[in-house]
Amino acid sequence: MKLIWSPETASKAYLETVKSCEKFTESGVAELLSAMAGGWNAKLIVEAWSHGGPMATSVGLAVAARHTCGRHVCIVPDERSRQEYIKAMRSGAAVALPVPEVVVGEAEAALAGLSGVDFLVVDSKRRDFGRVLRLAKVSSRGAVFACKNAWQRNVSGFRWQWALERGTRVVRSVFLPVGKGLDIAHIGSANGGTAGSRKGPSRWIKHVDQRSGEEHVFRE
Secondary structure, three states: OOOOOOHHHHHHHHHHHHHHOOOOOOOOHHHHHHHHHHHOOOOEEEEEOOOOOOOHHHHHHHHHHHHHOOEEEEEEOOHHHHHHHHHHHHHHOOOOOOOOEEEEOOHHHHHHOOEEEOEEEEEOOOOOHHHHHHHOEEOOOOEEEEEEOOOOOOOOOOOHHHHOOOOOOEEEEEEEOOOOOEEEEEEOOOHHHOOOOOOOOOOEEEEEOOOOOOEEEEEO
16 A cells, blocks of 8 residues: 545645644744645654644644544653643644644653554654654555754754664655755555564665755665
8 A cells, every 4th residue: 555645635734724823933834744644644643742842733733634534643751741732732723623642751652552653743853853753653555754843953964764763665755944944754664564664675875965965875
């Protein structure tokens, strides 16, 4: 199976997110991610959020989940973050939206019960963002992974092939200068639903550093 794009659902999710995020000032990240999650008909949308984080993306993902009849789960590190997140979701959107499921805990514990992820959004400022990427259990259709605030992360030379578990198949990836940087990757489906459980043949990968313009070629 593979992800199939629905432009109609993407458009509906985008337009509703624009309306729902009237109170926020983020630069298009929420609308873009909502349209992507809706367009790919994501049935399990997972985001990793922490205390003090912006809410527009969460609102956009909630909108997308409603249009896909999917499940929206937010991972937070502690009880303080959980309470803040729920309060902000209830009061932040311009239209009424259901509050997502909230799972409290570190990446290992929080992701243990979440199999079949279709769409994953991680804030690069989270100290455990790398573990979240490696531990996510991808659905049989594959998945889309997105890292927000890519320009702010303290990781030099980020590469999807190095951030994910060995053997994970990255179909394609792109960096977008939206908001504070958005790294997006389409992850291939995996046997058993785990991102790193499928190993394909070796191939050469070309990567261009978004800041320096340097081109790197390495073998996957």
